[in-house]
Amino acid sequence: MSGGDRMQLNARGGSAAGLMRLAGRTSWPYFLLLPTVALLFAFTLYPLLQGLWMSLFRRGLVVVPQVPESIPVFVGFDNYLQLFADKDFVVSLLRTVLFVAVAVPLQLAAALGLALLLAPQTRFNAVIRTIVFFPSMISGLIIGVIWAWLFARNSGLVNYGLSLLGIPAVPWLEQDQLAQIAIVVAWVWGGAGFNMMILIAGLTAIPKDLYEAAAIDGTSPWRTFTRITLPLLEPSIVVVAVLGVLGAFQVYEIVVSLTTGGPGRATVFLVQNIYETAFKKPNQAGLAAAQSGVLFVILMVLTILQLRVVRRRG
Amino acid sequence: MNFIRNTAMALVAATALATPVVASELQLGWYVDSDEQEQKLRTLLAEYTKLHPETTFDLQITPYDGMSEKFRQYAASGIMPDVSLTSSMEPVVRPFLVDWAKVNGKDWIDQFVKGWADGARLGDQVIAAPLDVTAVGIFYNVDAFNKAGIPLPQAGASWDDVLPVLKQVSEKSGIRFPLVWDVSAHRYLTYQFQYGNHIYSEDAPVKVAMDDANWVKVLKQFVKITEDYMPPGLWSGSSSDKPYDMFLNQQAVAYMSGSWQIGSFNDSATFKWQAGPTPKGTVSSSNVGGNYLVAFNTSKHLDEAEAFVTWITSPDVQAEYARTFGLLPANKLAPAVAYSSPDASAAVKGFQQDLENSPRYAATDQAWPEMQAGVWDAVKASVTSVVSGQMTPEDAVASVHKAAEAAIAASH
Amino acid sequence: MTLFRSPGRIAAIVVVLVLFVLPPLWLLLSALKPQSEIFQWPPSLWPEHFTLENFQKTISRANFGIYFLNSAIVSVSSALLSVAMSVMAGYALAKFRFKGDTVIFLLIMSAVMVPLQIVLIPVFLVLRDLGLLNTLWGLIIAPAATPTGVFLMRQYITSIPDNLIEAARIEGTPEWRILLRIIVPLALPAIGTLLAFNRVWRWNDYLWPFLIINQQEQWTVQLAIANSIGRFSINWPRLLSMTVLSILPMLVIFIALQKTLMNGLMAGATKE
Numbered sequence: 001m002s003g004g005d006r007m008q009l010n011a012r013g014g015s016a017a018g019l020m021r022l023a024g025r026t027s028w029p030y031f032l033l034l035p036t037v038a039l040l041f042a043f044t045l046y047p048l049l050q051g052l053w054m055s056l057f058r059r060g061l062v063v064v065p066q067v068p069e070s071i072p073v074f075v076g077f078d079n080y081l082q083l084f085a086d087k088d089f090v091v092s093l094l095r096t097v098l099f100v101a102v103a104v105p106l107q108l109a110a111a112l113g114l115a116l117l118l119a120p121q122t123r124f125n126a127v128i129r130t131i132v133f134f135p136s137m138i139s140g141l142i143i144g145v146i147w148a149w150l151f152a153r154n155s156g157l158v159n160y161g162l163s164l165l166g167i168p169a170v171p172w173l174e175q176d177q178l179a180q181i182a183i184v185v186a187w188v189w190g191g192a193g194f195n196m197m198i199l200i201a202g203l204t205a206i207p208k209d210l211y212e213a214a215a216i217d218g219t220s221p222w223r224t225f226t227r228i229t230l231p232l233l234e235p236s237i238v239v240v241a242v243l244g245v246l247g248a249f250q251v252y253e254i255v256v257s258l259t260t261g262g263p264g265r266a267t268v269f270l271v272q273n274i275y276e277t278a279f280k281k282p283n284q285a286g287l288a289a290a291q292s293g294v295l296f297v298i299l300m301v302l303t304i305l306q307l308r309v310v311r312r313r314g
Numbered sequence: 315m316n317f318i319r320n321t322a323m324a325l326v327a328a329t330a331l332a333t334p335v336v337a338s339e340l341q342l343g344w345y346v347d348s349d350e351q352e353q354k355l356r357t358l359l360a361e362y363t364k365l366h367p368e369t370t371f372d373l374q375i376t377p378y379d380g381m382s383e384k385f386r387q388y389a390a391s392g393i394m395p396d397v398s399l400t401s402s403m404e405p406v407v408r409p410f411l412v413d414w415a416k417v418n419g420k421d422w423i424d425q426f427v428k429g430w431a432d433g434a435r436l437g438d439q440v441i442a443a444p445l446d447v448t449a450v451g452i453f454y455n456v457d458a459f460n461k462a463g464i465p466l467p468q469a470g471a472s473w474d475d476v477l478p479v480l481k482q483v484s485e486k487s488g489i490r491f492p493l494v495w496d497v498s499a500h501r502y503l504t505y506q507f508q509y510g511n512h513i514y515s516e517d518a519p520v521k522v523a524m525d526d527a528n529w530v531k532v533l534k535q536f537v538k539i540t541e542d543y544m545p546p547g548l549w550s551g552s553s554s555d556k557p558y559d560m561f562l563n564q565q566a567v568a569y570m571s572g573s574w575q576i577g578s579f580n581d582s583a584t585f586k587w588q589a590g591p592t593p594k595g596t597v598s599s600s601n602v603g604g605n606y607l608v609a610f611n612t613s614k615h616l617d618e619a620e621a622f623v624t625w626i627t628s629p630d631v632q633a634e635y636a637r638t639f640g641l642l643p644a645n646k647l648a649p650a651v652a653y654s655s656p657d658a659s660a661a662v663k664g665f666q667q668d669l670e671n672s673p674r675y676a677a678t679d680q681a682w683p684e685m686q687a688g689v690w691d692a693v694k695a696s697v698t699s700v701v702s703g704q705m706t707p708e709d710a711v712a713s714v715h716k717a718a719e720a721a722i723a724a725s726h
Numbered sequence: 727m728t729l730f731r732s733p734g735r736i737a738a739i740v741v742v743l744v745l746f747v748l749p750p751l752w753l754l755l756s757a758l759k760p761q762s763e764i765f766q767w768p769p770s771l772w773p774e775h776f777t778l779e780n781f782q783k784t785i786s787r788a789n790f791g792i793y794f795l796n797s798a799i800v801s802v803s804s805a806l807l808s809v810a811m812s813v814m815a816g817y818a819l820a821k822f823r824f825k826g827d828t829v830i831f832l833l834i835m836s837a838v839m840v841p842l843q844i845v846l847i848p849v850f851l852v853l854r855d856l857g858l859l860n861t862l863w864g865l866i867i868a869p870a871a872t873p874t875g876v877f878l879m880r881q882y883i884t885s886i887p888d889n890l891i892e893a894a895r896i897e898g899t900p901e902w903r904i905l906l907r908i909i910v911p912l913a914l915p916a917i918g919t920l921l922a923f924n925r926v927w928r929w930n931d932y933l934w935p936f937l938i939i940n941q942q943e944q945w946t947v948q949l950a951i952a953n954s955i956g957r958f959s960i961n962w963p964r965l966l967s968m969t970v971l972s973i974l975p976m977l978v979i980f981i982a983l984q985k986t987l988m989n990g991l992m993a994g995a996t997k998e
Contacts, residue, residue, distance in 0.1 A: 039871035066409035262551025263702035282724035
């Protein structure tokens with residue numbers, strides 16, 4: 001029976017069933033999304049909404065009726081207005097923006113390089129890929145610990161190596177700019193394997209015959225790269241970029257074990273500032289929530305922008 | 315069909331809810347520093363069960379850093395254990411704490427080391443039972459002194475006397491650094507105490523009692539010490555040098571830490587060590603610390619919980635507790651403790667003396683609940699900011715002053 | 727497709743090896759050193775006295791096997807659940823145009839735009855109200871919805887040709903069959919990758935176990951590792967040896983999945 005006949009049969013015979021199937025198809029995407037949205041709502045979005053609500057009050061983290069000081073006091077948008085006069089917040093925000101601007105492109109470039117290097121399906125490459133993926137298997141805390149050891153001024157491997165070359169110990173973690181560089185290095189290193197895998201998955205989706213055709217045409221490797229590889233790799237690059245921005249803006253664990261925000265307060269980024277405001281200062285949970293609100297808005301805007309750019313080109 | 319479903323749901327509910335309740339199983343929240351500590355604790359608890367067979371224990375171990383978050387969860391959810399170890403009492407959890415003055419009488423608290431006991435008071439109430447105390451003090455690597463042929467510092471020596479000696483010892487014995495110091499606000503504050511500075515008034519009503527000019531002078535002295543005698547950058551706030559490991563690995567001649575190290579030095583040190591005498595500034599001062607036990611008044615086994623805490627803080631049991639864990643007993647009436655080694659016993663005695671001889675403000679500063687509201691962090695940040703060149707000493711001390719004021723404002 | 731040919735390629739590989747082999751090597755070798763050697767000066771990579779005592783001590787800990795078992799159960803179950811949900815959601819977002827599709831997508835992504843720490847209390851209360859406290863189920867379900875996973879699947883499934891799906895629809899294939907028989911096989915490389923990632927993420931979770939679990943019998947490896955960070959000092963031998971041990975299963979899974987990956991990718995390569 002040909003496809004056309006089949007279709008007519010379906011449309012005619014049992015239009016109720018046909019309608020239901022049509023309705024089924026229309027509601028199918030909602031059904032597919034239901035588990036994800038339900039779980040996210042329960043465990044993340046609903047608490048986040050409560051967090052945003054918190055930002056309209058002056059309060060501590062916990063409200064206990066028997067403790068009068070813990071009762072929230074409504075302050076409207078005061079917390080938000082206060083933010084831009086708050087030196088700690090502004091400094092940590094700018095510092096974070098700088099970090100994102102440097103670290104994310106660096107990580108994209110590194111991941112791309114690694115992916116191109118290790119994409120061919122050889123056993124040797126599989127071994128190297130596993131090695132490169134290693135940092136992504138360990139928590140940010142341990143990554144920070146490892147690099148803290150490598151960069152330690154008095155007992156670290158990097159300075160020990162330098163001392164063998166006669167270079168005096170470099171205070172990697174104890175000088176403002178050097179500490180920031182150390183964090184960028186550790187962060188890029190930590191995410192390289194993860195992003196490399198994403199790009200490799202994307203690379204393999206590119207049809208081989210395109211490359212064959214280019215080779216037959218005698219196209220230079222560079223042109224092949226820019227005209228074929230990069231454009232077709234775009235969905236994966238977008239993933240790396242979007243996730244990278246989201247992750248870099250919220251960098252925290254690595255910093256805690258690498259520098260604890262030091263030297264002094266030179267590497268206190270946005271999230272650490274939020275936590276300190278919430279946990280260390282009395283009754284400032286509302287302010288911390290406002291800071292989180294600002295972070296949320298920034299990330300939402302950036303994500304939308306990045307996706308828009310893609311959509312326009314695609 | 316229904317029967318199976320109901321049974322299944324009941325099973326799910328049973329496993330989803332709390333573990334089955336045995337007659338008087340007390341839930342204990344606790345933090346430990348090592349597996350050995352946990353084992354010793356379990357042994358101690360088993361001992362209690364032998365004496366009181368109807369009380370068993372469900373030990374819930376939490377990392378120390380997570381304790382304050384746990385307390386917030388208790389306060390917010392109403393779900394809390396029966397007893398918990400803690401080093402401070404969060405404001406939001408105070409309404410749920412058993413008042414020991416009601417349970418054991420209002421004089422009961424007086425048998426404990428005064429500085430630490432004061433921290434358990436809240437107005438007329440006593441909201442915690444002191445379990446053990448710690449004292450800040452210095453440790454010396456005796457082998458290094460012997461190798462350098464220099465005698466150890468004597469009681470009553472000042473920092474000006476001792477520091478150059480440490481440098482000589484380090485040069486002559488080939489040990490890398492003269493001095494390492496725990497990078498903690500608590501240990502730094504001790505140095506300020508030794509020059510007459512403190513944060514809060516000794517008596518109620520609580521007020522900020524900082525002499526800013528003197529604070530700045532002492533801070534500058536301290537920063538100079540970190541530059542001249544300690545590993546470079548130790549107090550920069552991001553150093554990955556670990557004073558404890560450095561002292562244990564014989565990379566430092568002296569280590570400013572506290573009495574809680576006695577146990578681990580006893581076990582792990584491969585050299586002869588001595589605790590104190592701690593150098594003094596214009597006055598001799600240590601700094602008190604330690605642990606409390608709190609009982610929650612939401613407990614379903616309140617009587618057993620109170621009985622347990624009263625037992626473990628009683629003089630004889632305190633002596634045993636102190637000996638087992640290498641800590642100082644909080645109960646002054648505890649009989650003299652014979653620790654596992656003469657070094658340890660001498661060390662403990664020395665620390666207890668130091669605590670006794672400390673000025674009153676060394677105890678009262680910490681006892682004020684306002685200290686918990688961000689003041690510790692401001693103190694530590696003041697030093698690291700100056701060491702790393704981000705703040706002038708004047709600004710740093712001003713920021714501590716500001717934080718201390720903010721803490722008072724927040725709770726009144 | 728290789729952009730670099732040897733000797734440039736060889737040089738690049740050497741640099742990569744140094745950067746990525748040295749740190750894990752340090753981790754492993756430090757775990758094989760006795761405590762006194764770990765931070766000695768001058769620092770050495772190679773242990774002077776090889777010792778297995780750190781591993782012995784860690785393994786002989788009363789509940790060590792249980793921690794591993796808990797972590798394994800939780801991470802595998804949660805990964806499977808999560809990947810299933812991500813495939814479904816990613817497919818919906820990639821191949822359907824429906825009312826509110828952008829909003830829902832942004833809603834899902836918004837879940838990773840704010841750090842959760844300051845709303846730990848509301849999250850805790852949700853867990854309590856749903857009866858998930860003190861259960862391994864809580865650890866499996868609560869973090870199962872991963873926006874990153876949804877995003878990954880969406881991007882990958884976008885590249886699956888539409889005509890395959892259209893043809894199946896014209897033939898009257900039910901939607902769920904399209905999903906299982908067409909989409910899933912074609913998305914296998916991404917699914918395999920996502921399984922590996924999820925396994926790792928759940929294994930390294932600290933937040934959820936901290937909130938949900940109180941009993942030591944239900945501890946995961948991460949809780950046990952966190953307990954190596956004591957009040958006054960860090961138990962390095964325990965921290966290092968446990969970290970090394972906890973990486974081994976992930977390594978094994980990753981290598982196994984790489985094989986599936988390779989087969990899946992090979993199939994994809996020869997398909998077109």
